[in-house]
Amino acid sequence: MFEKVTAILREYTNNENTPMSMESTLVDDLGLSSLEVINIVLAFEDEFGIEIPERIIPTMHTVGDIVAYLEKTV
C-alpha cells in the first residue's frame, strides 16, 4: 500500500526524488497545498474504487495517515 500511495503522491510533487516515509507530512514535507491534497484524494478514489468522505481529508496529515485509512477501507 505504501508504494502505491507514494507513487501517486510523486505525480503531484513533481519531484521523483522527494524522500517519503510514513511520517512525511503532506503540507510541510511534500510541499502540497490543501487544494492539491483534495486532487490527490480524487486520484486515490479512482485508483482504489472508493469514495473518501470530504470530512476525512483534513485528518490526513501524513503519508501514514493515508496508508492507514486506505488499508482500513479498501
Added chain:
Amino acid sequence: MKNCKYPYYDIPDITSVADMLETAARERPDFVAFRYRAGRDGVESKTCREVLSDVRKSACWIEKSCGRGRHIAVIGENSYEWLLAFFGALASGNVAVPIDKDLPANEVADMIREADVDAAFVSPSYSDLTEGIEGLAVTTLKALSKAECPGWEDYGLFHPGDDDLACIFFTSGTSGRSKGVMLSHGNLASDVSGGARVFSPEGGSVLSVLPFHHAFGLVVTIMMGFHFRATIFINRSLKRLKEDMLLAQPGIITLVPLFVEVFYKQIRDGVKKSGKENTFKWGVRISRALLKLGIDVRPKLFAQILEPFGGRLKYLICGGAYLDPFYVKFFRDIGVEIINGYGATECSPSLSINRNHHYRDGSAGQLMPHVEIKISPEGEVLARGPMVMKGYYKNPEETAKVLKDGWYATGDLGYMDEDGFLFLTGRTKNLIILSNGENISPEELENDFNRDDGVKESLVYEQDGLIVAEIFPEEEFAGNEAYFNELKQKVNQGRPAYKQVARIVLRKEDFVRNTTRKIVRYKNVPQNTKA
C-alpha cells in the same frame, strides 16, 4: 475597453437581506439566481421568485420555532439549504452565527457558548459537532428546507434598522483566540450595495467555492453576486470542483490566492506535459503585441487552456491574502483578469477593489463607495464607513484596540496613490523601527527579492542596526553569493539609505513554516533582532 476611470454601475442600494430578496423577486422573478447539484447527476435551479418563497418558508418556520432575537448557528458544507438557514435567520429577526464545519467539536462548542447560540442548523454530515451541547436546539439543514409552516405565503420578512445586529462571524485573525465579529444589517447592506456599483458580471455566472462561514465566501460571492445579477453555481465540495467548473461554465470565480496558485500550476504543468511550452510563449508574445493594437485574440488563442475552467472564465475576484502580481500578469496574458480586492471580516468585508476596466497591478484597488481611508502617522491603513463592524461580541477590550472614533485599525500598512488606488506594503506588527525612528516594512523588500528567479523565499529583519535579507535560494542558485549580492544592489537601487539591505544571508534549508505553509516570522529570525 481601456483601463481608465468610469462611472459606478446604476444598481439601487439595498437596505437588508429582506430588501435584497424582495427587490430581486419583483424586478427579475424568473432570473435563475442559484444552481447546484441535486442527487447524483441532477442540477437544480432556483429563480429569484423561488428563492424569496423558500426564504419566506424558512423564516416563518424559524420564527415559529425559535422566536425573534435569538442567535442561530449555521454549520455545514456550502449548499442552498445553508443559505436558506442564514437568510431565514436574518429575515425572521434573528442573528445568524456561521461556524466553520472543519473545526473540532470542542471548538465548535466553545463558539456556540461564546456567541450565546440558542439554536443550530446543521448539515447531516456534521451533526456530531453539536451533539451534547446543553440547551441547544438542533435541526438539520435538510429538515429546515423541507419544513412546513402554515401561512408562510403571508409571512412578512423582517425589515431591520441599519444598526440591528445581523450576524456574528468568527475570525481567527493572525493571532490569539477567535473573536466574534458583529455585523449589522446596515453593514451587510452597505457592502453588498457597494459591490454591485463597482463590479459588473458582464453576463457571466459566478462559481462559489469559498466557505460560507467566511464573510468573503458569503457576503461577496453570494450576496454581492446575487445583487449584481449573476447566476451563482454553488460548489458543494472541492472534490467536485473540476466537474463543477465544466458544468457551471463560470465567467467569474471568487477565490483566495491559494486557488490562483493551484490553477496556475495546473496550466503550467498542462502546457509542459503537452510539449507546447514554446508555442505558448509565442502565443503570449503575439497576443500582447496585437492587444496593443486593440486586437484581442486571447479567447481563441488560449481557448484550449481555459477549457478545464468551463471555457467562459473572464474574471477571478481574489482577496483574503497577498497575491503576487506575477499571477495577475500571467492570467491576463491568457485572457482572464484577476480583480484584486482588500478587506477584513470587521469591514463586512470589502474596503477596496480593482474594477473590471480600471485597475492598477499590485494595488488593492480603489475604495468601495462609502469607504473612507486614512493613513495613520505610523503608516497604518484606517477605515471608516457604514461597513465597519459594531465590535467584537462581548469583548470590549479587543474592540477598543481596533475601533477608535469610528475608525477601524486594519493592522495593514499602506498608502494611496494620486489616482486613488490603495497599495498595501506590510503588516504593522512586522514593522521594523530603527533607532533613528525610521520605519521599514520588511514585506516591501521581501516582495522585491521574491520576484527574482533565484529566490524561493526571503525574510528581511534588522540585526545590530543593519537590514539583513535572509534568502532561501532556488536549487540552481544555492550558495551563489555573487549573484545574490548583485540582486541586493538591484533591490537597493533608488531606495533611501535607511531602507537599503546591508547584508545577505543564504539559507541551505527552507524557513520554518506553519501548517498552511506560511513562514513563521518570529521562528526564523535570529534572537535580538527586530522583525
